[in-house]
Amino acid sequence: MHVVGSLNADQLLELSVFPERGETVLSSGTRVTAGGKGGNQAVAAARAGARTAMVGVTGDDAHGRLVRAALAEAGVGTAAVRADPEAPTGLAVVLLEPGGGNRIIVASGANNRVGERDVEAGLAAVEPGDVVLLQLEIPPATVAHAARRARARGATVMLNAAPAPTDARHLDPAYLDVLVVNAHEARAVARLFGVTEGAPEDQAPSLARALDALVVCTAGDRGAYAVPAGGREPVLHVPAVPVPAVDTTAAGDTFTGYLAAALAEGANASDLPAALHRAAAAAALAVTRHGAAESIPDLDEVLRTRFTSPLTSRE
Template sequence: MIGQHPHDREDSRDGQGSRDWDVVVVGSVNADLVVGVERRPVPGETVLGSDLATHPGGKGANQAVAAARLGGRVGIVGRVGDDGHGGFLRAALAADGVDLAHLTTTEGAPSGVALITLGPDGDNSIIVSPGANARLGPDDIAAAGDMIAGASVVSFQLEVPMPAVEAAARAAAGAGGRVVLNLSPPAPVPEGLLALCDPLVVNEHEAAYLLGGGGGGGDGGPEEPEEMAAALVRSGPRSVVVTLGAEGVVVAGGEGTASIPSPKAEAVDTTGAGDAFTAALCLRLARGDSLREAARYATRVGAAAVRKRGAQSSYPTADELPPA
């Protein structure tokens, strides 16, 4: 069942003036190497693709940039390599005003890289080589303690090692911050970490993973998104958001369960759209929105992000969002 959180939800919403950062992201920083294909190869097959395009990415960096572009005060805790990609990634984050005081350059290690194939329908397949991201550890979290303690919301994903995520989540919760975990890529999560999440953000596949393979696996687990969200709340998190792509999201927590539709959008490239959603969710929670209000705003941001190619290059400013 749901564990005791170190702070009451309503009391945790510090206003903009009481914290140094709206959102601090603890996570990955990658170079996205993207090739467009007419169809994905089957095993043993070679297909021709488009020219290689290199974009700044990584789930952590994506969320930091998306929140900053929406007007948030944002910091990042992570690692890049001492290669050419590292300088490129630093410059991209700095251009959007992300605080890089705790983005460490790792000597002798390559920066993280994501190999992305982009189909004509806008969907993608991704392989991630973590590189320097895999070196992020509890010592980095301790060094960034002031930044983490100064954030209204601290956001995490699982492209960096779990010990770093656990240490940072405990530090954030202990300082009265709100912990948001995006379970991507899916991995086993310690019960104590789940109890700190407010919310846990998952897609349908990640929700099924946490619920033991439910969601159509024929094992009797919940299959409907609303049932998945409610079951996940019972497993420990304070609240849950299940993302459904173009179908919107389901939120569940102390106020019950609700479905929130997504605005209509013609998908050009879905790369990083989930990160844009999570970033917007975190920012609006930091500014005092309820979970439902924040999720409704975040669906607008996610829908806007699929209309352009690339991850960070597709993220809108607040002025660029279509009307609600």
């Protein structure tokens, strides 16, 4: 599978409380690790067992070297990760408070330079049956081009619509097979496509019908909801796994990468419940430790943990 998306260096600042306007607070700890939605999801897919290649751009700087090394260490192919000497590596400042809550500020940097040439080179080896995973932290026109090229090569196109989109021009359902969103992103997509807003379990079927795509909506401590393309099947619900959260930064990316890996390994509608359960378990493990890419567990650890998270369905 291939991931086309963002690559950041994450600067984590641990706080006892978020500052108010005009207030200065002291951090109890700080470090810089690899992140970015694209990079995180590529690491998650690789650690889930999928053969994974990354398409993206970093700066030709120390942060870029850190990110590329982290990808390679996780087993992600980096041949299509370009180091641009004219732009800094993307930087995310993560403000983390006790209990795992966070606020994140992103300077896109070299992520804004991911273009059609990067896509053409990076997806040249895509074959029918492959999965191409996209997000919205690189230029929307590049995301749209990647979706078209992937579909033309017979790949399954999977989009994590994050950050929440504000324009439907680059979200053509004709090139979309799987949509993954959180509750906030689901509302944004619903508005763009004229779907009635509501709770995730109610919105997922409407989106699945409107987009003719498998729709998966994560809802924090309420778990995740999924509906196959067409929206005619019952809603699958995976309850959240209760764990002591210390950092939720990469939870959604871990879930998405694990789900993408299952699809890349040939999971179909009958396999979807098990794939969702495994993705939820991996995300639960990720929030029990600090960092983004570094917090993502490998498949053996997920299988050893044996979380119990019964699946339910509703008409």
